[in-house]
Amino acid sequence: MGRRFEKISFQQFQKDIADDMELYSNHVLPRRMTKHSAGYDFTSIVDVVLQPHEIKKIPTGIKAMMNPDEVLLLFVRSSMGFRYNVRMVNQVGVIDQDYYNNIDNEGHIFIKLQNEGDVPFEIKIGDRIAQGVFTKYLTVDDEEEIQQQRDGGVGFTTTKEG
Numbered sequence: 177m178g179r180r181f182e183k184i185s186f187q188q189f190q191k192d193i194a195d196d197m198e199l200y201s202n203h204v205l206p207r208r209m210t211k212h213s214a215g216y217d218f219t220s221i222v223d224v225v226l227q228p229h230e231i232k233k234i235p236t237g238i239k240a241m242m243n244p245d246e247v248l249l250l251f252v253r254s255s256m257g258f259r260y261n262v263r264m265v266n267q268v269g270v271i272d273q274d275y276y277n278n279i280d281n282e283g284h285i286f287i288k289l290q291n292e293g294d295v296p297f298e299i300k301i302g303d304r305i306a307q308g309v310f311t312k313y314l315t316v317d318d319e320e321e322i323q324q325q326r327d328g329g330v331g332f333t334t335t336k337e338g
Contacts, residue, residue, distance in 0.1 A: 179242040181205040215307030224299040226291035239283035261293035
């Protein structure tokens with residue numbers, strides 16, 4: 177099967193971000209910046225100003241395909257935390273293999289950031305805001321077979337189980 181990043185469809189882009197074909201066409205897929213980098217840098221597709229203590233959900237326009245035994249872990253870029261006290265709200269984003277092409281949003285990955293500093297933090301289109309690392313995961317040996325399939329986006333099992 178393999179792993180790769182893709183842009184969401186333009187229809188999903190219009191719904192989640194903007195009706196702007198030029199912005200859609202010019203946005204780049206995540207990439208590693210050096211030969212030995214583990215993380216693929218995600219760039220912002222929107223201009224955002226995070227006021228002190230403010231939280232904002234930032235679209236990426238990106239989805240990720242991966243093998244069934246893999247997960248994409250998302251982290252804030254180190255410099256944003258060290259220099260500006262900006263963090264991801266959930267600390268680590270977990271993108272499961274079956275999030276890809278879900279019926280709610282095609283697997284569109286969002287980054288939710290919080291400015292815990294005392295000065296505004298400005299993000300421009302094209303700024304690197306997060307990094308994604310693919311990794312394999314393990315399951316317990318005696319796990320019962322799981323029948324449930326993903327049929328939604330973020331939090332879909334919460335809505336199914338209550």
